[in-house]
Amino acid sequence: MNPKKESLPATSMGDKPELFILHTCPFSWKVRGLLEHLDIEYDEVQVNALRTKKELAFTNGWNKVPVWREKNGEVLVDSTPMMKEIDSRYNDGKLWQSEDEQRRDKWMEWVDEHLKRATIPILYGGLFSALKTTVRVSKLEKFGFFSKRLYAWAGFPIMWGIIARSRVKKDGRKPKQLWHDLLDEWCDEIGEAEFFGGGGPNLVDLAAFGYVRSISPFSQFSQLQEHERGMAWYKRVEATLKA
Helix, strand or coil: CCCCEECCCHHHCCCCCEEEECCCCHHHHHHHHHHHHHCCCCEEEECECCCHHHHCHHHCCCCCCCEEECCCCCEEECHHHHHHHHHHHHHCCCCCCCCCHHHHHHHHHHHHHHHHHHHHHHHHCCHHHHHHHHHHHHHHCECCHHHHHHHHHHHHHHHHHHHHHHHHHHHCCCHHHHHHHHHHHHHHHHCCCCECCECCCCHHHHHHHHHHHCCCCCCCHHHHHCCHHHHHHHHHHHCCCCC
16 A cells, blocks of 8 residues: 655745654554654654644545655655655665565564554553543643543543453453563564564564554553563664664
8 A cells, every 4th residue: 555645835844844643643653663763854743632633634634643744745644654655765665675575564464453453452451541541641642721631531431441342352362461462473473583674673673663662651561561572672673763
């Protein structure tokens, strides 16, 4: 899938590309990790979580973060295609190059399918954890005075009762066990290498890192930190970030 592209007049831009994000969005964390790894200068724009449609109107209906806007007004959306395009433009596509494209494509799909689905259960899988998460989100994200309080106390029953609980029930594992099983599978695939990409992280490493890192602003991250091999890989990737 190619990243969706639109153009705006260059006069609407500053002197740097812009990344429109939600601070607690795992897809935003994926792209941020790539930008930090490549040491690309950009302006970060935090979107109001309850006004994404209005604040991202320039995307012509995408209305989801992250959104990357080049200095000339060109817009890229959809995190994984966006990462590939940024790697291509700013790094000659080196992070996506692979001698085993079948393995690369398989595991990028695995990361986007399994790690993505595991983020909501770990953050909202229990009633108390859902409350802690929504309160934390209300402090980290850009809300209005009243909407901040409304989200903190009205959001958690929705996230827990409607979304997270059904995912936990369907999977059958506790969120912590689900993450540990996934990290086992991921680390088994990496084997004796330092990264999935071998001697250095590639785009698959950075995508997986982004999902794990998206849990780090929350207390539930301590459950992931108990996975020794997973955290060793995580810290190795983190050490490659330049920002």
